[in-house]
Amino acid sequence: MADTANPSTAHHRSIDAVSSFTALTEQVRAAGLLRRRYGYYWSKLIGLPLAILGLxxxxxxxxxxxxxxxxxxGLGILFAQVAFLGHDAAHRQIFVSGRANDWASLIxxxxxxxxxxxxxxHKHARHHANPNxxxxxxxxxxxIIAVTPDRARAARSPLTRWAMSHQGAFFFPILTLEGVSLHASSVRRVLSRDHVERRSWEIALLAIRLGGFAALAFVVLSPLTAAVFLVVELAVFGVYMGSSFAPNHKGMPMVPASLKLDFLRRQTEMSRNIHGSRLLDVAMGGLNYQIEHHLFPSMPxxxxxxxxxxxxxxxxxxxxxxxxxxxxxxxxxVIRYINRVGLGERDPFDCPLVAQRRAI
Structure with missing residues (x-):
């Protein structure tokens, strides 16, 4: 391969890549796009909780x-919008102080x-470091969903293999369980023996939210109505969240662990933007600009x-x-991609950089 055969060439390409991203960063900064937007975020920090309390x-x-x-x-939709706000705080988009952003995200x-x-x-930081x-x-x-061919080929039972070969058809129905999965993973994490910062706070706040919300439903509604109410809220929340995150990387190039890419290409070529109106920007919480978000995570x-x-x-x-x-x-x-992966096809959407290096 050319890069390994000629270290000097690889070194110069690395310098050029860094220079390119530096130039892009300076252009973005000069346009004022890295400055804080306190008015925008305070309106959401106040407005969204009030909307939930009002509902x-x-x-x-x-x-x-x-x-x-x-x-x-309505609650499922509002909870998803609040989740987008928490995502922004976790990326240090709201406040200058890291501590303030942490507490905002925690609450x-x-x-x-x-x-x-x-x-x-912890999970999201690893994703941002090496998408796909x-x-x-x-x-x-x-x-449940196989995103890589190796994962699909590891399926043992005929039923599992059949389900994976048709997983595109099950994709959106499965998203109805995403809300349950997020809650369960959270509880499992804070109760585990793994290191968790502010464990006591997390346990207390999760108990208030999960226990209190369920208790309120059963106090106000009859048991059957309350159970259906909670199922609908979780299903709407899960589909909304999954539908907002799924288009960002699924079906984009997958790269092997051994491939080294510069930051600009790694974040840009593994991500997909969703273009549309400003209404779409609001509906997807800005996640439709996945390329820019991955390049500048702290950009408001x-x-x-x-x-x-x-x-x-x-x-x-x-x-x-x-x-x-x-x-x-x-x-x-996304659906076409995961169906092809479920059938065991290799590299259905191959990365141009991978193909180029294989050909060398």
């Missing part, structure tokens, strides 16, 4: 009726969503749209693949 007040006032299933849908995540901030931060890298990115090691969400124009132009000028597609098209890509 809960309506829930108590309306009382025991099947119409409360509409309240469950938002554990108290309002019922998801352990410590567990999610086999053996490293935890987001491609899913318990309202700046991502403008940053996308700069980043795309830079990538085109330097021959770096920049992927952007519509929302429905992205879901079609």
């Amino acid at each position: 809960l007040a309506v829930f108590v006032w309306v009382g025991d009726t099947w119409w409360q299933l509409f309240t469950a849908v 938002i995540g554990d108290l309002f969503i019922g998801m352990s901030y410590g567990w999610w931060r 890298k086999e053996g490293t990115d935890p987001d491609i090691d899913l318990p 969400r309202p700046h991502l749209r403008r940053a996308a124009v700069i980043v795309r132009a830079h990538c085109e000028a330097h021959g770096i693949r920049y992927t952007s597609t519509g929302l429905l098209a992205s879901y079609a890509i």
